[in-house]
Amino acid sequence: MDTAEISKAEPVSVSLTQDADKSLDDELQQLLQTLPKEEGWSGSSFYLYQGFWCSARRLKVVVSFQTHFPVSDSNVILASLPKCGTTWLKALTFSTLYRNQFARDENPLRTSTPHQLVRQLEYNVYVNNPCPNLKNMCVYKPWLFATHIPYASLPTSIKDSNCKIVYICRNPMDTFISLWVFISKLRDENKELLSLDEAFDKFCHGICGFGPFFDHVLGHWKASQENPDKILFLKYEDLKEDISCEVKQLAMFLGVPFTEDEEKQGVVEEIATICSFENLKELEVNKKGLFIPGIPNESYFRKGKVGDWRNYFTPSMVERLEKLIHQKLDASGLAFELSSKTSKA
Numbered sequence: 618m619d620t621a622e623i624s625k626a627e628p629v630s631v632s633l634t635q636d637a638d639k640s641l642d643d644e645l646q647q648l649l650q651t652l653p654k655e656e657g658w659s660g661s662s663f664y665l666y667q668g669f670w671c672s673a674r675r676l677k678v679v680v681s682f683q684t685h686f687p688v689s690d691s692n693v694i695l696a697s698l699p700k701c702g703t704t705w706l707k708a709l710t711f712s713t714l715y716r717n718q719f720a721r722d723e724n725p726l727r728t729s730t731p732h733q734l735v736r737q738l739e740y741n742v743y744v745n746n747p748c749p750n751l752k753n754m755c756v757y758k759p760w761l762f763a764t765h766i767p768y769a770s771l772p773t774s775i776k777d778s779n780c781k782i783v784y785i786c787r788n789p790m791d792t793f794i795s796l797w798v799f800i801s802k803l804r805d806e807n808k809e810l811l812s813l814d815e816a817f818d819k820f821c822h823g824i825c826g827f828g829p830f831f832d833h834v835l836g837h838w839k840a841s842q843e844n845p846d847k848i849l850f851l852k853y854e855d856l857k858e859d860i861s862c863e864v865k866q867l868a869m870f871l872g873v874p875f876t877e878d879e880e881k882q883g884v885v886e887e888i889a890t891i892c893s894f895e896n897l898k899e900l901e902v903n904k905k906g907l908f909i910p911g912i913p914n915e916s917y918f919r920k921g922k923v924g925d926w927r928n929y930f931t932p933s934m935v936e937r938l939e940k941l942i943h944q945k946l947d948a949s950g951l952a953f954e955l956s957s958k959t960s961k962a
């Protein structure tokens with residue numbers, strides 16, 4: 618499959634035999650009976666599976682991914698909670714890792730969304746087939762995929778092999794607002810949407826897709842401290858602060874450092890520019906259509922700023938989340954800068 622084909626590619630859909638599908642559904646139904654259940658943010662239920670929350674539909678896909686993801690020491694996995702910078706990280710990693718596999722002025726990001734180029738394992742890899750042929754989804758090598766599932770629940774083929782993981786996190790305030798606005802816009806009109814306050818209460822109790830937020834972040838943080846050659850831990854805010862430095866760090870971690878010549882030629886800045894919010898948001902491919910069913914491509918590009926939460930949070934919300942941040946993170950060595958920047962984004 619060449620890149621022109623990727624641009625046209627529909628989400629992979631390979632039909633199962635009815636029997637296989639039914640037995641998977643039966644197993645899932647049995648599993649669901651055993652799991653704690655809570656109302657999600659937009660009318661459907663969340664189940665607590667292996668310590669994280671997800672819908673029944675998503676759980677089926679997660680189990681297939683956990684069971685069938687093949688072992689390979691060369692794979693690269695991008696990991697994140699939703700709304701922490703997944704789209705940006707996909708664009709940056711794709712452009713950095715594969716930069717010598719396409720012409721400099723022909724970056725496939727010009728015509729394909731970051732989500733087409735780096736597939737999300739739970740959304741458009743294992744959705745219609747528990748054991749898809751991943752070769753058909755990858756044009757370049759090494760393989761590059763993305764996931765939202767927590768570190769502890771990653772398949773052993775990822776955790777116990779030499780494949781690399783790049784994790785991106787974002788401060789919980791902006792993550793929460795980005796998620797709430799995203800869900801508000803995409804919600805099914807027939808289902809009741811939680812108010813900002815109700816959603817915030819759930820978020821603080823850890824109830825959000827693939828959350829609790831702090832467990833997700835800390836799982837990857839601790840793993841990256843223990844094994845820095847395997848897991849690179851990035852922050853959305855650091856990328857905003859100094860993108861060139863972060864891109865160089867990413868390249869080094871992936872084993873494809875920029876040469877002196879490349880640096881002189883401005884390749885790092887070129888990648889930063891093509892992957893910037895301002896550039897991606899204005900590309901035709903990201904302004905229309907949808908690659909992941911039900912999610913318009915444009916909905917991945919909203920404001921792209923640090924600190925937008927200040928436009929939404931009340932003082933009591935700030936106080937509650939700051940308290941939680943201290944309680945969860947103080948002993949970990951991980952911190953988010955919040956109070957030093959006071960202006961509204």
Ligand code: PAP
Pocket residue numbers: 697698699700701702703704705708791794795796798892893894895897917918919920921922925
């Ligand atoms: P996902 O996990 O569902 O794929 P993700 O890409 O993590 O979503 O989150 C989207 C957020 O990243 C949006 O943030 P906002 O709601 O606060 O605006 C989106 O605007 C932002 N975003 C997308 N692309 C970029 C980019 N290239 N640079 C910076 N921010 C970006």
